[in-house]
Amino acid sequence: MADDGMLLNFELPSGAFTPKETFRGGKWTDRLKAKKSADVRQKRTAGHFSRSIPKFGEVRSEDEELIVPGGPPSKRARTGDVEHSRPRDPTYGHQTSGKPSQSAAKGMTGEVISSLFTYNPKSVVPSTKTVQDESTEPSNAPLNNELDTFTSLGLSSTLANHLLKKLEIKAPTAIQRKAIEQLCRSDTDAFVQAETGSGKTLAYLLPIVQRINAISQGMKDAGQTFNRESGLFALVLAPTRELAKQINTVLESLLICCHWIVGGIVIGGEKKKSEKARLRKGMNVLVATPGRLADHLEHTEVLDVSRVRWLVLDEGDRLMELGFEDDIQRIVSVMNLRSKKTLLQPIPGLPERRTTVMCSATLKADVDHLKTITLKDPISISVDPAEARFDQDGAVMEQAFSAPAQLKQGYAVVPPKQRLVALVAMLKQTFKRKGSVMKCITFISCADSVDFHFDIFTRADPDATTEGKEDPTTTAESDPPSKSSKAKPGHIAQGNTISETRTQGPGLSFSTKENGVQVFRLHGSLQQATRTSTLKAFTKCAEPSLLVCTDVASRGLDLPNVDLVIEYDPPFSKEDHLHRIGRTARAGKDGRAVIFLMPGCEEGYVEVLKEGRPRNLTRHDAEDILKKGFAATSGVVSNNRDWEDRATEWQLELERWVLDNPQRLEQARRAFQSHVRAYTTHVAAERGYFDFQQMHLGHLAKAFALRDKPGSLRVPGMRPRSDGTASKGKEARRSKAANGAAAGRSARTDGVEVESNRNTDEAEGRRKMHAKMRNLGGASEFNLG
Numbered sequence: 120m121a122d123d124g125m126l127l128n129f130e131l132p133s134g135a136f137t138p139k140e141t142f143r144g145g146k147w148t149d150r151l152k153a154k155k156s157a158d159v160r161q162k163r164t165a166g167h168f169s170r171s172i173p174k175f176g177e178v179r180s181e182d183e184e185l186i187v188p189g190g191p192p193s194k195r196a197r198t199g200d201v202e203h204s205r206p207r208d209p210t211y212g213h214q215t216s217g218k219p220s221q222s223a224a225k226g227m228t229g230e231v232i233s234s235l236f237t238y239n240p241k242s243v244v245p246s247t248k249t250v251q252d253e254s255t256e257p258s259n260a261p262l263n264n265e266l267d268t269f270t271s272l273g274l275s276s277t278l279a280n281h282l283l284k285k286l287e288i289k290a291p292t293a294i295q296r297k298a299i300e301q302l303c304r305s306d307t308d309a310f311v312q313a314e315t316g317s318g319k320t321l322a323y324l325l326p327i328v329q330r331i332n333a334i335s336q337g338m339k340d341a342g343q344t345f346n347r348e349s350g351l352f353a354l355v356l357a358p359t360r361e362l363a364k365q366i367n368t369v370l371e372s373l374l375i376c377c378h379w380i381v382g383g384i385v386i387g388g389e390k391k392k393s394e395k396a397r398l399r400k401g402m403n404v405l406v407a408t409p410g411r412l413a414d415h416l417e418h419t420e421v422l423d424v425s426r427v428r429w430l431v432l433d434e435g436d437r438l439m440e441l442g443f444e445d446d447i448q449r450i451v452s453v454m455n456l457r458s459k460k461t462l463l464q465p466i467p468g469l470p471e472r473r474t475t476v477m478c479s480a481t482l483k484a485d486v487d488h489l490k491t492i493t494l495k496d497p498i499s500i501s502v503d504p505a506e507a508r509f510d511q512d513g514a515v516m517e518q519a520f521s522a523p524a525q526l527k528q529g530y531a532v533v534p535p536k537q538r539l540v541a542l543v544a545m546l547k548q549t550f551k552r553k554g555s556v557m558k559c560i561t562f563i564s565c566a567d568s569v570d571f572h573f574d575i576f577t578r579a580d581p582d583a584t585t586e587g588k589e590d591p592t593t594t595a596e597s598d599p600p601s602k603s604s605k606a607k608p609g610h611i612a613q614g615n616t617i618s619e620t621r622t623q624g625p626g627l628s629f630s631t632k633e634n635g636v637q638v639f640r641l642h643g644s645l646q647q648a649t650r651t652s653t654l655k656a657f658t659k660c661a662e663p664s665l666l667v668c669t670d671v672a673s674r675g676l677d678l679p680n681v682d683l684v685i686e687y688d689p690p691f692s693k694e695d696h697l698h699r700i701g702r703t704a705r706a707g708k709d710g711r712a713v714i715f716l717m718p719g720c721e722e723g724y725v726e727v728l729k730e731g732r733p734r735n736l737t738r739h740d741a742e743d744i745l746k747k748g749f750a751a752t753s754g755v756v757s758n759n760r761d762w763e764d765r766a767t768e769w770q771l772e773l774e775r776w777v778l779d780n781p782q783r784l785e786q787a788r789r790a791f792q793s794h795v796r797a798y799t800t801h802v803a804a805e806r807g808y809f810d811f812q813q814m815h816l817g818h819l820a821k822a823f824a825l826r827d828k829p830g831s832l833r834v835p836g837m838r839p840r841s842d843g844t845a846s847k848g849k850e851a852r853r854s855k856a857a858n859g860a861a862a863g864r865s866a867r868t869d870g871v872e873v874e875s876n877r878n879t880d881e882a883e884g885r886r887k888m889h890a891k892m893r894n895l896g897g898a899s900e901f902n903l904g
């Protein structure tokens with residue numbers, strides 16, 4: 120052993136041998152308060168050395184948590200399997216030395232209140248601030264060279280004028296310059312890859328409109344009539360309904376200048392009957408989600424795809440990931456089969472072959488299969504200087520993609536117990552000054568957790584009673600309850616019950632008198648109409664606003680003026696990360712993004728963040744975030760530790776609020792469970808950073824305002840352990856036998872065993888999940904078409 124280590128072990132802080140103060144007489148609550156103050160005092164003088172800091176992932180026994188004597192024996196309030204009793208006192212838990220023994224505490228109460236500030240895992244990476252390059256030029260902005268005009272790329276002056284006068288688009292972006300030129304003059308299949316927010320939609324739509332317009336001109340010149348019945352010439356497929364709608368909106372804005380070309384849209388979640396009627400009338404360009412289009416091809420005879428000459432797969436990698444491969448294969452084979460049909464009357468200018476374009480900010484080799492189904496000898500159109508690693512045969516093995524250069528990135532290292540308070544502190548700080556941040560998006564891994572956090576953020580001010588009052592911000596169009604929520608409908612009182620109808624509400628947790636913040640929620644379990652109206656409301660909201668959402672909003676969505684993206688839950692893959700943060704810093708604008716990471720293995724993810732070659736990458740520590748967010752006077756960071764008390768009080772008040780209502784408690788537990796399940800679904804290559812075995816479930820539960828004992832935390836797919844041994848369940852054994860040691864591994868955390876049925880083949884797993892979702896007839900988290 121090195122000497123240094125020995126010395127460190129023997130070094131004791133001043134005051135380490137200070138005798139403990141004892142308190143006698145008075146009420147027990149007063150004694151507890153006095154003891155707590157003494158402990159805080161002692162901790163401040165002695166630092167945090169009085170107890171050893173556990174290694175990350177080390178399982179703590181319950182007696183290391185503060186167990187609050189709940190006064191008289193509580194009534195049994197059975198919720199799930201856990202017995203709860205509520206303290207009568209807003210006691211909070213800096214670690215106390217004179218705590219009752221574990222068995223005694225258990226006998227008195229089943230409720231565990233731990234301190235936010237003790238036994239937190241330490242960061243394993245030194246806290247050095249990364250140098251920022253402030254002078255970075257935007258990389259996805261329109262070009263400012265006078266020679267780069269739309270007409271020089273092959274667009275008609277009518278279209279170019281329309282772009283300038285009606286859409287205020289003066290010059291092309293770098294990817295538009297390359298793609299428009301190529302697609303206007305050639306019928307070669309293409310991959311279009313460029314950063315988020317670089318204008319890829321127009322990069323493929325403009326050449327399509329230009330060329331269909333040329334066909335219409337050719338027909339007119341040949342004495343033929345061009346109208347909506349002349350044929351469906353272009354098909355654009357997108358993985359999500361929201362994205363399909365957005366593409367359709369851009370298309371409509373272009374077609375204003377050539378109104379004889381008719382566009383249309385078919386997506387899941389809409390009425391099929393009206394879609395059929397529109398298809399019957401005819402259209403020249405169709406935007407669709409693959410599932411719905413495949414369905415129409417099977418059941419809507421009138422849909423003729425024999426003349427389709429442009430097929431665009433927007434977010435091609437995502438289409439593949441979500442298991443749309445079969446649908447796309449069906450669509451392509453129907454098109455191949457029908458295109459052989461000879462046209463009664465040849466159409467002048469109609470290309471011989473179909474051009475397929477696949478585009479995304481993160482297109483890489485694993486779309487190979489989709490490529491073989493749909494593309495022939497594609498060329499690559501890209502402006503991203505991303506580096507690729509090739510194998511011996513020259514195939515791309517690994518490709519790094521970059522985020523827009525002007526996007527300022529950061530990561531926050533926050534221990535599990537402090538995650539929620541840190542998020543609220545960050546939001547308080549974000550919306551502190553009026554006008555500094557107008558729109559912020561916070562990504563959360565699953566729908567249940569989105570609902571839970573939305574309810575927390577919009578709950579009534581604890582000091583103002585709103586019990587029973589109707590929430591004035593309930594969206595006009597109300598939904599039936601979301602599939603993810605089992606509680607009974609009809610509770611819309613703000614802040615006091617589970618919100619099932621609300622998708623918008625005032626963000627009372629971080630609003631100030633000067634700066635009122637509106638909060639919105641969005642996930643795939645909401646009805647389509649609600650999703651659409653919520654996105655619209657968020658987009659149009661003139662007040663500062665926060666969208667709390669799942670990855671349903673991560674791809675392709677162009678929400679204007681988003682200043683900040685917070686990845687509260689880490690993304691499932693590095694590609695998802697780039698798409699999420701790409702909701703800000705679009706088309707040359709500024710933007711900021713922060714990802715929350717827990718101390719320990721998650722910190723290794725910083726290396727993955729660096730792969731995107733961020734020009735700015737700043738580290739934020741939990742303490743700094745909490746200090747700023749819970750500072751006494753906004754903006755003033757004081758030297759004393761009052762912010763600790765304020766953060767603790769906020770947390771404890773929230774825990775009581777959750778415990779107060781069985782529905783809310785159930786909602787918190789469901790959110791926790793779904794979060795943990797989602798955590799195990801990171802792509803195989805990144806699971807090392809998000810290792811479930813290292814997750815401290817007891818600590819994490821605090822971020823869901825739960826006071827459940829660690830051993831009582833249940834997650835479907837996990838079994839509580841009775842003996843503390845690492846026994847493996849039947850399913851795990853079977854799975855292990857079937858898939859080898861890597862798959863079906865059993866993880867143990869805090870007396871809970873998870874029997875993971877992770878499939879080594881991620882894509883296959885996702886495909887199966889997709890199929891299952893669709894069979895269930897429910898909207899998946901991924902918002903399938």
Ligand SMILES: Nc1ncnc2c1ncn2[C@@H]1O[C@H](COP(=O)(O)OP(=O)(O)OP(=O)(O)O)[C@@H](O)[C@H]1O
Pocket residue numbers: 261287288289290291292295313314315316317318319320321479480674675676677701705706
């Ligand atoms: N040439 C241009 N000049 C100015 N703004 C543009 C230009 N082209 C596109 N935009 C705007 O840039 C924004 C982003 O465009 P778009 O959604 O097509 O980006 P994208 O590359 O598809 O992003 P993502 O990869 O996130 O899907 C839109 O608001 C669009 O109107």
